[in-house]
Amino acid sequence: KTEAGREVFLRLVAGAQVVVENFRPGVMDRLRLGFETLKEVNPQLIYCAISGFGQDGPLRDLPAYDQIIQGMSGTMSITGDPDTAPYRVGYPVCDTIGGLTAAMAVSAALAGGPERPATFIDVSMLEATLATMGWVVSNWLVAGQAPAPHGNENVTSAPSGLFQAADGALNIAANKQEQWEILCRHLGRVDLLDHPDYKTRERRKEHRTQLKAALEQTLRSRPAAAWAEELAALGVPAGPVLTVPEVLDHPQIAERGMVADFPHPTKPDAQLRLLRPGLKINGEAPAVERPPPALGQDSDAILEELGYDAADIAALKGAGAF
Amino acid sequence: KTEAGREVFLRLVAGAQVVVENFRPGVMDRLRLGFETLKEVNPQLIYCAISGFGQDGPLRDLPAYDQIIQGMSGTMSITGDPDTAPYRVGYPVCDTIGGLTAAMAVSAALAGGPERPATFIDVSMLEATLATMGWVVSNWLVAGQAPAPHGNENVTSAPSGLFQAADGALNIAANKQEQWEILCRHLGRVDLLDHPDYKTRERRKEHRTQLKAALEQTLRSRPAAAWAEELAALGVPAGPVLTVPEVLDHPQIAERGMVADFPHPTKPDAQLRLLRPGLKINGEAPAVERPPPALGQDSDAILEELGYDAADIAALKGAGAF
Secondary structure (H helix, E strand, C coil): CCHHHHHHHHHHHHCCCEEEECCCCCHHHHCCCCHHHHHHHCCCCEEEEEECCCCCCCCCCCCCCHHHHHHHCCCHHHCCCCCCCCCCCCCCHHHHHHHHHHHHHHHHHHCCCCCCCCEEEEEEHHHHHHHCCCHHHHHHHHHCCCCCCCCCECCCCCCEEEEEECCEEEEEECCCHHHHHHHHHHCCCHHHHHCHHHCCHHHHHHCHHHHHHHHHHHHCCCCHHHHHHHHHHCCCCEEECCCHHHHHCCHHHHHCCCEEEEECCCCCCCEEEEECCCEEECCECCCCCCCCCCCCCCHHHHHHHCCCCHHHHHHHHHCCCC | CCHHHHHHHHHHHHCCCEEEECCCCCHHHHCCCCHHHHHHHCCCCEEEEEECCCCCCCCCCCCCCHHHHHHHCCCHHHCCCCCCCCCCCCCCHHHHHHHHHHHHHHHHHHCCCCCCCCEEEEEEHHHHHHHCCCHHHHHHHHHCCCCCCCCCECCCCCCEEEEEECCEEEEEECCCHHHHHHHHHHCCCHHHHHCHHHCCHHHHHHCHHHHHHHHHHHHCCCCHHHHHHHHHHCCCCEEECCCHHHHHCCHHHHHCCCEEEEECCCCCCCEEEEECCCEEECCECCCCCCCCCCCCCCHHHHHHHCCCCHHHHHHHHHCCCC
8 A cells, every 4th residue: 555565565575486466457567566576576476367357358457256257258148947047156156266277377387396487377267267168168169069058957968967856856967878777777767778768878868858757757756865865875976955054064074074163263252164175185184274364463473574673563554554 | 907908007107297087986996006006106196086075974985977066065056046946057067176176286286396205185076166165155154144046146245146238138246335336327327326225235235126126227228238348348347148159259268369279180171179278377378289189099109108119019909908
């Protein structure tokens, strides 16, 4: 906010490996904190800019939030039924795909080792999202097949999608011939195995609507959880549709230690529950070492590390640098 | 497939930095190609296993495809309107989030340098997906607020979501007070600025349904593209809902060079179009260097690199190792 604050930032950068920012292109330059400036104080700096559309191109200057990128990436156009699409994904998936892509690129740049040159990484949320869309994009680019909304059907196979059981929905993805055969036997529907419309995956895809109805005749006789458990145990991918609280309470998440409890940073006697990253390394979930700090909690310690003494720190705060 | 094939694989691993596999836990051990075996031939190996639920826990042995993880992660439960949810995301987002998380973790392990110890990375698609869900998860863990489906409304702010214009839908995310004020002025709706129900972001969130209707009275007078372009130029995040072909043809994607054309590997005179990764490094989009090979196209060259001569290669192929 002030010249003194800018000096503090430059000292921080001099000792850092990575700077990540999420401004629109040009903002860091206007603050005189752009890549060209920062690499002068740190010739090995990895500078990662995450923006809606990237650092160049006709849309570079436009503002973007997750909702805008969900709409422009085509994600919304293919989510929902033909008569209800477009739908947004119920969480800010493009925000986190942008962040995850940035984390990957920064990690890859760090693998260049301590002698690496300064590196500018330009992550576009729009492009990062497109890059996750896999066959939906390549079906169009390679085969000219325009993606469409297909409700809860996974159109790459059949039976594959959401089905109604006695008490609600379950997912079944019997994508392989073997899985299809086990499914029919377990449901007591060997009649479907002999039906000419269902002989091959391609035939089943063509007749997926009538096949779904035929399977649901049987699935509706028992609860979703029972079917899901039995089918999965037999090797047929199947599972319930859980709410967020249900999955976070699931024994799988608990046993894997994916939720960590901390003393709450501002409320005595309260707990703060945090999710760990979605992976383990050598059998350990990477630890969340401490809860998020309260605003400004670590400022003094960081300023001291940067070589400021108590008088400097008081002056910086007095000048409104923090 | 054969003992000779296994020997080839071990030679490959001896010269590799990373092995990535996507089997159910235990399959690589059964093939006598598990981490304990492979790190004997390569003590710096990074071994990354991507599975539906992770290498331990009660669900470890269950099969999983994207659809199953979409259902179990809570993603489907919050996608759609209250009366249409659950909906799957229209592309295999959990598959790619698993892959992207693995790419991040492998890159981070590579940053450990050539002297690193052998490393086992265990990516759970279920947990990787949860880790991308951000405030949806923390609203529950920290604040006890159960996530729910909210259609196309971004419930963290208002007006923020999908709106109907004269010819169809557009997204507007006027999440900041300033953006709200610019929006009303541009729409000629300063009456809304003075309305007590809309004074603050929190008030607007409480009255979001009536606010949406009020804005659509005006938005329905002109096409979505015009509103989106004008609002974005004024700094109010706004954008159209594009199809996948529309976004891939957008000048932003073309100018950024995100689509690469190659001669088709098997069809003479045909082109193969591929999407590049969603980022640039030092101003360059990481190149897709060549199109995907046809099946087995590079086998001989790789076997030669591994030290097999022509007679060995013929013997390997004769033995059905490939």
